[in-house]
Amino acid sequence: MATSEKASTEYLEEVTIRLQAQGFAVHPLESKDINVTHDGKPLCRVNSRGGLGYFKENAAGKEMVLDQVRDIVKTTREYMTLMEQAPPLEAEGLGEGYQLLADFNGTVLAGYKTRLGVQFITWDWTHNRTSLWQGHYFGPHGLGGYKSAKRDFAVRSGLLPSSALFTPEQLTEVYRSIYETLGGDYPITDERRKLLESAAKQIEDGVPDLGERIDVSNVEEIRV
Known part of the structure; x- marks a missing residue:
């Protein structure tokens, strides 16, 4: 499978997991896009690039539901693109499969694919950047894992003071x-x-x- 095709497939698999976790029914199509169903009716279609088209006759009055789908689609596209482009994270005692999403001021943000979706972890470097310690784990359930991990990374790395963020x-x-x-x-x-x-x-x-x-x-x- 070509790299771009593999990335598209993995994105649709991930967004399917995220949508199903929020109670949406997801149906794969022959085109490799997916249909999203709400209240038993087709609501919208998501393609492998993160594009979203909705079924006008079924979407009327469901703006909040569509906004929820858009957020899931957009956020999943964001972190799956990062996962695709990120180099492997290598450290003593760390297994394979961890991708380095960000590294600043002695703190890293990593992603790790699981069958339940991508898990995110922040660590601090130690021993001259050869080992990692004090891991904070987020997910893999729900989009909150990614967003919470980004907040945690921003504070741990000093990009933002903790007082600048509300819990x-x-x-x-x-x-x-x-x-x-x-x-x-x-x-x-x-x-x-x-x-x-x-x-x-x-x-x-x-x-x-x-x-x-x-x-x-x-x-x-x-x-x-």
């Missing part, structure tokens, strides 16, 4: 507070409403399991 738990509570404000009786200006709505959208994009976290937060609040 998913903090963002969940900010999100809840935004919608309590938007749904309340207190009058707010149109400008402020737009800013709050855009902030909420940013949080939705940045916290893949936001819905689950909100459910947990609601349950915990009821128990208090």
